[in-house]
Amino acid sequence: MSIRFRLLLSFTSVVVVSVILFVLAAYLLSIAVTGDVRSFNSFYNIHYSLNPLSEEEENLFLDLKYIAKNDPGQLKDQTLLQEFDTRLKMVQAGLIVREDNSVIYSAASLNGLDLSTILPAYEMGNNSIRNTMNKGTRFFSYAKFDFYFSPETGERGSIYVFHERSPFAQVVRQMLPLLIGLFAAILLLTGWLLYRYVTRKIIQPLDRLRQSAELIKDGDLTFQLQSSSRDEVGQLVQTFDQMRQKLYDSIQLQLRYEDNRKQLLSNISHDLRTPITTIKGYAEGIRDGVTNTPEKLDRYVAAIHTRASDMERLVQELLYYSKLDLNKEPYSFIRLELSPFLHRIADELAIEFENNAVEVTWEEELGGPLFVLADAEKLKRVVMNLLDNSLKYMNQPPKRLNITIQRTDKQAVVIVADNGPGLEESSLSQIFERFYREEPSRSQAIVSGSGLGLAxxxxxIEGHGGSIWAESKPGSGLSVYFTLKLYEDRR
Ligand SMILES: Nc1ncnc2c1ncn2[C@@H]1O[C@H](COP(=O)(O)OP(=O)(O)OP(=O)(O)O)[C@@H](O)[C@H]1O
Ligand SMILES: [Mg+2]
Structure with missing residues (x-):
């Protein structure tokens, strides 16, 4: 049985039970009040029959009854009747006196309304003296007393003290079945609206969740689930969507890894195949006796040695890179004063700078020693790679290299800027990918390299918690920036 059906069932039963209980309660209440099992139909009549008049009206009624019993002749005295009527009028009641079949006094408050036709027949036993009557839309409760004006002639008379009731009571009396129907309809409508509300808030989101789960099962993770409500179901929908997003991200990452792996393999095989082919060629030359002079042999052997060394370097770099990638290369961070450290590295390359006619300049405005938290050996590798690149790619004099050290709030920034050929904007983010080499450097055999230096x-740098990026304009050189965390003295 679906939740939707269960809900419908429970709402319907609530409505039905409520209607039954309501009718039963009304029935029992009427019995309790009137003591009459059939009283339900004429509940209002009975109510007013029991208490038609207020206490004051009742007193006036009793006075009139007393006169009717002891000196009925007086009840033909219009002045006396008027006096009683006036007093009754003050409490919204009125008086009617009947003699045989004609009304001899009709209350002023009736404004000429003739009630003679609806007055009940004589009942000299006066067993039922309180009741209700209505003429058109007007509704009255009354107390009456039947008596003889003169027992000898048998001339009969009645006094009626009536109180006009609100037409509402009459309307209610007439429309009771309709009202009960209306209540039931309101109950039904409320039940239906509640059912709709609950369905919209619970069943529909659950339906959407089920559909989404099916989509995920079929491998589709690109949709998006949204819920504006903050209730439990809304939270469930949101959590579900977060789960979908995580799953989607991790699959995307997996695909990227897979892609990377494929590219890595193809790059490695390409970069290894080239020197191997060359070595093979030289070796074949030696075997086939092409190297007929000792000088030629020396050249061939030297070439083989260079290519083999290139290969060795490539394999070593690759090994190092994958160790870093797999976090297998542990970092040993120490407190390092940045400026002298960088100067020492540049000094090591002084001869190369001189040979290549490179002018090195420094920009440091540190206002005191600047300490960073770094792994000296690895950081040296970074700087070496940057300087090596500048040396390699600067191709026209004057060759200038500028090293800047800056201090910001929490970090140190190092900029290695050369005035070489620079790079297109589009290449700037790619040069940090492994094996990426700009086309000229890849094809020109003069500039050797594996494309792993910046990777x-x-x-x-990322292992140090810093970041590295490059800025350049073609023709005006390349600047590589990297940041390092400052060493914070915790003493
Ligand atoms: N200073 C520079 N000026 C111009 N281009 C550069 C500079 N530094 C790097 N590049 C470009 O970025 C590419 C990637 O550099 P990276 O250092 O990673 O590799 P590589 O120098 O080619 O090889 P390796 O450093 O592994 O020997 C280079 O091939 C080159 O095209
Ligand atoms: Mg390099």
């Missing part, structure tokens, strides 16, 4: 630098 390794990026791994190391």
């Amino acid at each position: 390794i630098a990026k791994q190391i």
Whole structure:
């Protein structure tokens, strides 16, 4: 049985039970009040029959009854009747006196309304003296007394003290079945609206969740589930969507890894195949006796040695990179004063700078020693790779290299800027990917390299919790920026 059906069932039963209980309660109440099992139909009549008049009206009625019993002749005295009527009028009541079949006094408050036709027949036993009557839309409760004006002639008379009731009571009396029907309809409508509300708030989101789960089962994770409500179901929908997003992200990541792996393999095989082919060619040359002079042999052997060394370097770099990638290369962070550290590295390359006619300048405005938290050996590798690149790619004099050290709130920034060929905007983010080499450097055999230098630098800097990026305008050189966390003295 679906939840939707269960809900419908429970709402319907609530409505039905309420209607039954309501009718039963009304029935029992009428019995309790009137003591009459059949009283339900004439509940209002009975109510007013029991208490038609207020206490004051009742007193006036009793006075009139007393006169009717002891000196009925007086009840033909219009002045006396008028006096009683006036007093009754003050409490919204009125008096009617009947003699045989004609009304001899009719209350002023009736404004000429003739009630003679609806007055009940004589009942000299006066067993039922309180009741209700209505003429058109007007509704009255009354107390009456039948008596003889003169027992000898048998001339009969009645006094009626009546009180006009609100037409509402009459309306209610007439419309009771309709009202009960209306209540039941309101109950039904409320039940229906509640059912709709609950369905919209619970069943529909659950339906959407089920459909989404099916989509996920079929491998579709691109949809989005949204819920504006903050209730439990809304939270469930939101959590479900977060789960979908996580799953989607992790699958995307997996695909990227897979892609990377494929590219890595193809790059490695390409970069290894080239030197191997060359080595093979030189070796074949030697075997086939092409190297007929000792000088030629020396050249061939030297070439083989260079290519083999290139390969060795490539394999070593690759090994190092994958160790960093797998977090297998532990970092040993120490407190390092940045400026002298960088100067020492540049000094190591002084001869190369000189040979290549590179002018090195420094910009440091530190206002005191600047300490960073770094792994000296790895950081040296980063700087070496950057300087090596500048040396490699600057191709026209004057060759200038500028190293800037800056201090910000929480970090140190190092900028290595050269005035070489620079790079297109679109290449700037790619140069940090492994094996990425700009086309000219890839094709020109003169500039050797594996495309791992900046990828390794990026791994190391990120391992330090810093970031690395490049800025350039073609023709005006390349600037590589990297940041390092400052060493915070905790003493
Ligand atoms: N200073 C620079 N000026 C111009 N281009 C550069 C500069 N530094 C790097 N590049 C470009 O970025 C590419 C990637 O550099 P990266 O250092 O990662 O590899 P590589 O120098 O080619 O090889 P490796 O450093 O592994 O020997 C280079 O091939 C080159 O095209
Ligand atoms: Mg390099």
